[in-house]
Amino acid sequence: MENSANYITFVTDHLYQFYSYTSFANFTFGHFIMICIGLFFIYLAISKEYEPLLLVPIGFGIIVGNIAFKPGFQVGIYETGSVFNYLYFGVLQGIYPPLIFLGIGAMTDFSALISNPKLMLIGAAAQLGIFGAYAIALLLGFSPAEAGSIGIIGGADGPTAIFLSSKLAPDLLGAIAISAYSYMALVPVIQPPVMRLLTTKKERLIRMKPPRAVSKTEKIMFPIIGLLLTAFIVPSALSLLGMLFFGNLLKESTVTKRLADTAKGPLIDIVTILIGLTVGASTQATTFLTVKSVGIFVIGAVSFIIATFGGVMFVKILNLFLKEGNKMNPLIGNAGVSAVPDSARVSQVVGLQYDKTNHLLMHAMGPNVAGVIGSAVAAGILLGFLS
Amino acid sequence: MKVLHKYLRIFILLFFTIFALTIIQAQSSSDLRINEILVINDSNYIDDFGQRNAWIEIFNTAYNNVNIAGMYLTDDPNNPQKYRIPKGDPITVIQPRNYLVFFADNHTTRGILHLNFDLSNSNYVGLFDVNGTTLIDEIRFPKLESDISYGRINDGAEQWTVLQKTTPKSNNFTGVMYNSGDEFVKIDPYGLGMTFVAMSVVFLSLILLYLVFKNTRRLYTLNLKRLFSKEMNMPENEGLHDISGEVNAAISMALYLYRNELHDHEETVLTIKKVARSYSPWSSKIYGLRTSHR
Numbered sequence: 001m002e003n004s005a006n007y008i009t010f011v012t013d014h015l016y017q018f019y020s021y022t023s024f025a026n027f028t029f030g031h032f033i034m035i036c037i038g039l040f041f042i043y044l045a046i047s048k049e050y051e052p053l054l055l056v057p058i059g060f061g062i063i064v065g066n067i068a069f070k071p072g073f074q075v076g077i078y079e080t081g082s083v084f085n086y087l088y089f090g091v092l093q094g095i096y097p098p099l100i101f102l103g104i105g106a107m108t109d110f111s112a113l114i115s116n117p118k119l120m121l122i123g124a125a126a127q128l129g130i131f132g133a134y135a136i137a138l139l140l141g142f143s144p145a146e147a148g149s150i151g152i153i154g155g156a157d158g159p160t161a162i163f164l165s166s167k168l169a170p171d172l173l174g175a176i177a178i179s180a181y182s183y184m185a186l187v188p189v190i191q192p193p194v195m196r197l198l199t200t201k202k203e204r205l206i207r208m209k210p211p212r213a214v215s216k217t218e219k220i221m222f223p224i225i226g227l228l229l230t231a232f233i234v235p236s237a238l239s240l241l242g243m244l245f246f247g248n249l250l251k252e253s254t255v256t257k258r259l260a261d262t263a264k265g266p267l268i269d270i271v272t273i274l275i276g277l278t279v280g281a282s283t284q285a286t287t288f289l290t291v292k293s294v295g296i297f298v299i300g301a302v303s304f305i306i307a308t309f310g311g312v313m314f315v316k317i318l319n320l321f322l323k324e325g326n327k328m329n330p331l332i333g334n335a336g337v338s339a340v341p342d343s344a345r346v347s348q349v350v351g352l353q354y355d356k357t358n359h360l361l362m363h364a365m366g367p368n369v370a371g372v373i374g375s376a377v378a379a380g381i382l383l384g385f386l387s
Numbered sequence: 388m389k390v391l392h393k394y395l396r397i398f399i400l401l402f403f404t405i406f407a408l409t410i411i412q413a414q415s416s417s418d419l420r421i422n423e424i425l426v427i428n429d430s431n432y433i434d435d436f437g438q439r440n441a442w443i444e445i446f447n448t449a450y451n452n453v454n455i456a457g458m459y460l461t462d463d464p465n466n467p468q469k470y471r472i473p474k475g476d477p478i479t480v481i482q483p484r485n486y487l488v489f490f491a492d493n494h495t496t497r498g499i500l501h502l503n504f505d506l507s508n509s510n511y512v513g514l515f516d517v518n519g520t521t522l523i524d525e526i527r528f529p530k531l532e533s534d535i536s537y538g539r540i541n542d543g544a545e546q547w548t549v550l551q552k553t554t555p556k557s558n559n560f561t562g563v564m565y566n567s568g569d570e571f572v573k574i575d576p577y578g579l580g581m582t583f584v585a586m587s588v589v590f591l592s593l594i595l596l597y598l599v600f601k602n603t604r605r606l607y608t609l610n611l612k613r614l615f616s617k618e619m620n621m622p623e624n625e626g627l628h629d630i631s632g633e634v635n636a637a638i639s640m641a642l643y644l645y646r647n648e649l650h651d652h653e654e655t656v657l658t659i660k661k662v663a664r665s666y667s668p669w670s671s672k673i674y675g676l677r678t679s680h681r
Contacts, residue, residue, distance in 0.1 A: 111632075113600075114600055114603075115632070117596070117597040117598075117600040117601045118597065120593040120594075120596055120597045120600075121590070121593060121594065121597060123593060124586070124589045124590045124592075124593040124594075125590075127585075127586065127589050128582075128586065130585075131578065131581060131582035131585055131586060132582070134578050134581060134582070135577055135578035135579065135581075135582060138572065138576065138577065138578045139577065143568070143569075144568030144569060144571060144572040145566075145568045147578070148568070168568075210632055210633040211632045212632065213632050213635050214632075218600075218603055221603060222600070225596070225599055225600075225603075226596060229592065229595045229596055229599065230592045230596070233588060233591065233592050233595075234588065234592065362632070370593060373592075373593065373596075374589050374592075374593060377588070377589050377592045377593075378585060378589050381584075381585045381588050381589070382585070385567060385568065385571055385581065385584075385585070386566075386567060386568035386571065387566070387567065387568070
């Protein structure tokens with residue numbers, strides 16, 4: 001009788017111990033909210049097709065990261081030795097973003113930019129969003145390094161945002177990455193009202209000269225000269241710029257097709273999976289749901305608006321100095337942020353609403369790819385000044 | 388002759404590789420600095436044997452590991468090979484921006500960090516490279532009081548001073564440290580200066596690209612033969628490069644459609660493709676069938 005009582009106590013104790021290990025015992029309201037956010041991301045990706053390649057891994061990563069567990073079993077992403085911790089290493093050490101840039105370089109056609117180099121300046125002007133957000137973050141009491149990391153959201157460049165925040169403010173990496181990717185997905189929602197507000201109907205109807213044909217030599221020279229000019233000025237962005245232009249040279253040289261195909265295919269896909277999943281998983285409710293995260297989301301939205309403002313206004317100012325016939329449509333100004341090709345697509349869609357035969361896509365791709373270079377340069381400057 | 392050229396190329400390649408490796412080695416050892424010295428140790432840093440002796444701190448200024456093994460420390464400029472730091476011990480590898488402290492106690496039996504000289508009769512310390520002749524760093528120090536060290540103002544800096552706080556194995560600067568971000572925000576609390584400077588740099592980078600690519604096309608289309616030819620007015624290929632992308636696209640589309648149409652009328656064309664069937668035991672019928680009938 002006593003033996004059976006002992007046995008029942010033993011089983012009950014172990015059952016209770018087992019229960020304490022389950023997610024039900026460790027689940028909090030914060031975890032619930034984060035799982036809902038993860039599900040919302042997956043919904044946006046699948047149903048609305050907003051950046052599905054990014055939002056599906058991130059959304060699922062958020063769910064994975066918010067399965068509550070008892071610490072100490074090498075499960076969580078922040079626990080040394082866990083599988084997710086090893087995968088997260090590539091984010092923390094800034095390894096994944098340059099690899100993604102390699103793929104971006106291999107799939108980007110800089111012809112629009114080479115045929116009309118003026119468009120590069122729009123890519124520079126739209127970086128105003130980064131520094132506007134930096135100033136606001138400073139006002140809200142963030143440290144300079146944190147403010148720099150938050151500011152980079154305005155570049156609308158997920159890999160760059162992850163790269164910079166891993167160096168300057170690793171604690172805020174999850175919030176910054178989620179914010180950057182969320183607003184990149186919401187580019188078609190955020191940008192059009194700002195574009196309409198800042199332009200007149202006459203300006204929206206401006207037709208731009210068709211881009212000229214670009215020779216193969218020019219395309220090959222672009223990544224080499226581009227790297228030399230930009231990296232010499234901002235060597236701190238070398239890992240991003242070097243990989244971007246290297247990937248582009250692989251593509252444009254045409255003799256390394258296999259390498260270019262790998263860079264823009266399997267490699268970028270693998271890295272996107274790893275970066276998306278681990279960044280999502282890094283948003284554990286215990287570390288993510290803070291007032292700072294809310295602040296980052298608010299500043300992120302404002303930074304996109306400022307970036308769009310910077311790009312559109314710059315084109316309007318530039319038009320004051322251009323002859324009739326050479327003027328640019330200010331609706332391509334928004335494409336100065338580096339959300340490729342979403343923001344260029346926004347230019348096209350908004351342009352077509354006012355003139356069904358005025359196709360702005362190719363013109364907008366110029367500032368769009370210039371924005372990628374511009375945001376990498378801006379990240380290098382912030383890294384140089386604030387680290 | 389071809390063989391000779393081949394060997395010559397290999398020799399030149401090897402020569403430059405070895406030369407480059409030598410430079411890299413030299414750069415690594417040249418990154419070391421004598422950083423701080425304490426001569427009279429009454430109540431200061433204690434060694435592993437619980438003894439207080441004079442010590443010499445070496446600082447690695449590089450951002451990579453530097454192995455000090457094989458190099459020489461001396462208190463006599465006329466005898467640069469006085470103490471050879473033994474090889475084969477992992478403690479001689481100095482981490483990036485890190486320190487190694489040697490004890491000048493004339494007790495080499497206490498380990499490789501204990502030198503075969505003390506600093507009681509000398510005011511000189513020198514660090515020489517593995518060849519025993521190349522000077523890496525040296526310092527002549529003034530007469531020092533008890534427990535007062537002589538060191539660089541900042542780690543690896545040029546200027547030396549008497550340090551009121553001794554800092555073995557740590558930063559010589561003991562004041563409050565600010566990173567560049569904190570300093571930047573002190574003079575630019577609202578980020579306006581940063582915005583102005585950073586935007587200027589972004590613009591500068593892209594303006595340079597703009598200027599280069601604005602003129603690249605001209606360089607590319609420059610006809611040198613024509614430029615240096617006496618017949619200056621050759622109208623060949625005029626305007627060929629001004630064909631817009633739209634025109635090219637239209638031509639390409641027309642060609643594409645034309646070829647597609649051609650194919651539609653040539654249904655009798657037979658295409659023979661060789662189908663590769665690579666052998667694998669997993670796909671073999673022999674292994675897939677039973678050997679005995681039931």
